[in-house]
Amino acid sequence: MDKRDWLILQMVYAxxxxxxxxxxxxxxxxxLTYRLQQIEKEFDIxxxxxxxxxxxxxxQGExxxxxxxxxxxxxxDMEELLWNTGNEVRGTLRLSVSRTFAFxxxxxxxxxxxxxxxxxxFxxxxxxxxxxxxxxxxxxxxIGIVRGDHSWPSNKKTITEENITILSYNKIDLKDLPSMRRISYKTDPTLEMVIDNWWKENFSSPPISNMNVDNVEIAKRMVLNGLGYCIAPSIVLEKNDQLHKIFLCDTTGSPxxxxxxxxxxEELLELAMVREFVHFIQDYH
Known part of the structure; x- marks a missing residue:
């Protein structure tokens, strides 16, 4: 068996x-069938x-x-170790990234x-x-890139901080929100909790939310077409978006x-590509 056979077994099992x-x-x-038959013959299984x-x-197959x-x-692991012993930063950097940041x-x-x-x-x-x-x-x-507060026992560094923002096509007044259409979207439960807690601190009745879409980008498109407002982190705001913004504040008035x-x-910082990426993304933001 060689690397090709290992990949074949992994893919067929998946x-x-x-x-x-x-x-x-x-x-x-x-x-593919021929290679699988050859593996069975080699191990007599x-x-x-x-x-x-x-x-x-x-x-036996498992x-x-x-x-x-x-x-x-x-x-x-061996390839990464060998690449790390040279003078050049090289290799394949494996990243797992939250969808919103990735977008x-x-x-x-x-x-x-x-x-x-x-x-x-990459x-x-x-x-x-x-x-x-x-x-x-x-x-x-x-490396993982996540949004919000999550438990993680090893190293983590904050690279951005955004305001959570009420987005609307026209200028609105906060006191009118309970009577306006809110566009909800599927997101991280932690973010939902932050927004829900803010709402309960400011209003005694639930929002009117009869539009529930798959993601924040769709919600923003709805807002751009004047179909309601949404509450989202300011990462969704792009250069040409003509939207009105109201930043959420807590009971002390802090954003x-x-x-x-x-x-x-920590141990992965020994790999030059990991170490350089961590430093780079901090400086980039």
Whole structure:
């Protein structure tokens, strides 16, 4: 077995389907089937059984998949160690990033970093904050970028602080909010709690919210078309957005802020590409 076979086993196990795995590996289904048969012959085992819904791995097959995952991880660690011993900053930087930051800011950050360190490649996964944190715990990523306050036992640094803002197409008065249409969107539960607490401190009746969309970008588009207001971190504001803004404040009159943080493990700073990225993103913002 070699690296190609390890990747094949990992992909077939993840997809539980030969056709889908072949597509993701960019090889033909007959070629994939042949390689799987060769692996079975090499170890004299049955990897899986085919069913109507896909494949079910045997106990021996699952053990071999685990071996393949370990070997891929060891090779990855060795490559990073070898690259780190040279004078150049190089390697593949694995990032796990919250969707909102990835949408509004990550492309510009990676473009600027890549200009400074052209031999660094990127492997990026985006998701909600809990997905980002889990990927760091599982060591699937070198660095995580999350928004809001989250428990993390190792290193974390704040890179941005934003106001949480009421956005509207026309100028509005705070006292009129309970009678106006609010555009809600799916977001991090922590942010929802901050906004809900602010509302309860200021109003005795719930908001009128009969528009609930998938994400903050859709909500902002609705606001731009005069369909209501939304409450969102100011990261969503772009250069040409002609929106009225009211910053949320707590009971003491201080602005309520929403922070973006970089999470990483201390030992990974030994890798030049990780160390340089952490320093770069702090300076960038």
């Amino acid at each position: 997809e539980k389907n030969i056709t889908k795995a072949a597509k993701r590996l960019y090889i033909s289904q007959p070629t 049955k990897l899986f059984y085919r069913g109507r819904r896909g494949v079910d791995f045997t106990e 053990l071999l998949v685990k071996y393949a995952e370990n070997m891929l991880k060891q090779q990855q 509004y800011q990550l492309p510009q950050v990676l473009k600027a970093f890549n200009k400074r360190f052209p031999k660094v490649e 492997h990026v996964n985006t998701g909600v904050n809990i997905d980002v944190i889990q990927s760091i715990y599982k060591q699937d990523a070198h 309520i802020v929403w922070k973006t943080r970089v999470l990483y493990r």
